Amino acid sequence: MTKLVVERLLVNYKTLDEFKNFREFGAAELSMKDDLSANIIENDSESPFYGIYFGKKLVARMSLYRINKQFDQYFDPPQDYLELWKLEVLEPYRNKGYGQALVEFAKSFGLPVKTNARQGSSEFWAKSSFESLTYDPGRDRGESPFVWFPEGVIEQESQPSTTPVTEQTE
Amino acid sequence: MTKLVVERLLVNYKTLDEFKNFREFGAAELSMKDDLSANIIENDSESPFYGIYFGKKLVARMSLYRINKQFDQYFDPPQDYLELWKLEVLEPYRNKGYGQALVEFAKSFGLPVKTNARQGSSEFWAKSSFESLTYDPGRDRGESPFVWFPEGVIEQESQPSTTPVTEQTE
Numbered sequence: 470m471t472k473l474v475v476e477r478l479l480v481n482y483k484t485l486d487e488f489k490n491f492r493e494f495g496a497a498e499l500s501m502k503d504d505l506s507a508n509i510i511e512n513d514s515e516s517p518f519y520g521i522y523f524g525k526k527l528v529a530r531m532s533l534y535r536i537n538k539q540f541d542q543y544f545d546p547p548q549d550y551l552e553l554w555k556l557e558v559l560e561p562y563r564n565k566g567y568g569q570a571l572v573e574f575a576k577s578f579g580l581p582v583k584t585n586a587r588q589g590s591s592e593f594w595a596k597s598s599f600e601s602l603t604y605d606p607g608r609d610r611g612e613s614p615f616v617w618f619p620e621g622v623i624e625q626e627s628q629p630s631t632t633p634v635t636e637q638t639e
Numbered sequence: 640m641t642k643l644v645v646e647r648l649l650v651n652y653k654t655l656d657e658f659k660n661f662r663e664f665g666a667a668e669l670s671m672k673d674d675l676s677a678n679i680i681e682n683d684s685e686s687p688f689y690g691i692y693f694g695k696k697l698v699a700r701m702s703l704y705r706i707n708k709q710f711d712q713y714f715d716p717p718q719d720y721l722e723l724w725k726l727e728v729l730e731p732y733r734n735k736g737y738g739q740a741l742v743e744f745a746k747s748f749g750l751p752v753k754t755n756a757r758q759g760s761s762e763f764w765a766k767s768s769f770e771s772l773t774y775d776p777g778r779d780r781g782e783s784p785f786v787w788f789p790e791g792v793i794e795q796e797s798q799p800s801t802t803p804v805t806e807q808t809e
Contacts, residue, residue: 495758496783500774517776534777554781588665604670606687607704611724613666 473570478518478530480510487520487527491557497532518555519574521567529567531556533575536583542608543583543616545625550581572597581622585612603627643740648688648700650680657690657697661727667702688725689744691737699737701726703745706753712778713753713786715795720751742767751792755782773797 478484480501488498497517504510520530532555541547553575558567575582576598586594591601591613599615605627608614616624648654650671658668667687674680690700702725711717723745728737745752756764761771761783769785775797778784786794 493758493781495781496771496774496779497776497781500776532776532781534780536777552780588663601666604666606667606670606702607706609666610704610722611663611665611667611702 473521473567475519475521475571475574478516478520478527479513480505480516481512484516484518484527488530490527490559491530491555493555493557497555519571521570523562528562529558529571531571531575535580541625543602543614543625544581544618545623547625548581548622550583551575551578553582553584556584568593569597572599576617576619579619581619582617584615586615587613591615643691643737645689645691645741645744648686648690648697649683650675650686651682654686654688654697658700660697660729661700661725663725663727667725689741691740693732698732699728699741701741701745705750711795713772713784713795714751714788715793717795718751718792720753721745721748723752723754726754738763739767742769746787746789749789751789752787754785756785758783761785 482505485498485502485505488494501510501516505512517532517534518530519533520527522528531553534552536550536552538547538549541550544550553572556568556571558565572582582599584594584599586599586601594601594615597617599617602609602614602616602624604614608627618624652675655668655672655675658664671680671686675682687702687704688700689703690697692698701723704722706720706722708717708719711720714720723742726738726741728735742752752769754764754769756769756771764771764785767787769787772779772784772786772794774783778797788794
């Protein structure tokens, strides 16, 4: 098998057009389109998306963002980490290592990685050495957080950052 | 039409059983189950879920959490706000005002409300007087944030809280 090459995607109409093949198409893509057509971002500037091409076709992608230490609620010691989302491989290209290659790319930065696992994906994440965290309703708000710990990093103890809503007094 | 009554859901096996009818079943529900079976939380204690019953059947639900001001990245002036998620109405009960009743309940606390709009739901949120925010890749990370502003509250200007990943130097 040839080595799968992960590329940083450029912001342009071709990328946007490729994105239409993916199931998840939301505010991130719409915003990219608006920014392009309003010339707010330059054509071919770097996006937070990474992907793998098969020939000229984008067949797998993910979004990756570095979150500042001050917002870290997951890792001990608190530190910059990567948030990974919108990991998706087009249907005919699944189970061929594309997803794994993207995840390995994310891990190669040596920073902790956090993702919100979609329903039914926990086996994939376990295979990628990700672990599920103890669910914290305030922090996780319905997410299923899975994380990858580089050596020397452990789970952060939960902080009382949020509180359940208390009933109104009438 | 009879007035729809929104109730705070209790943590017990009956509630968990009702949750199985909803499409979204993830870490929050699994954690509730674990906590119950390990006696970590008391049976019938209050959950972050609210719902509407039709007879004895739970037909609509949402999760609601109060987020502390220090974590507010959405509102100006920064303040405590409610995060709303897992809003879901069972198929045969849709378009009967259940979703709207839950949202109105959330608004009745008088705090700003923030949600992540699912694909195709923007019409519902607009009808509920929610507005979409300018997409900020670092803050929103693939979410489609929609918010409801009480009087006197406006959108927070985006802060450079996060930075895109920079390429590795080899």
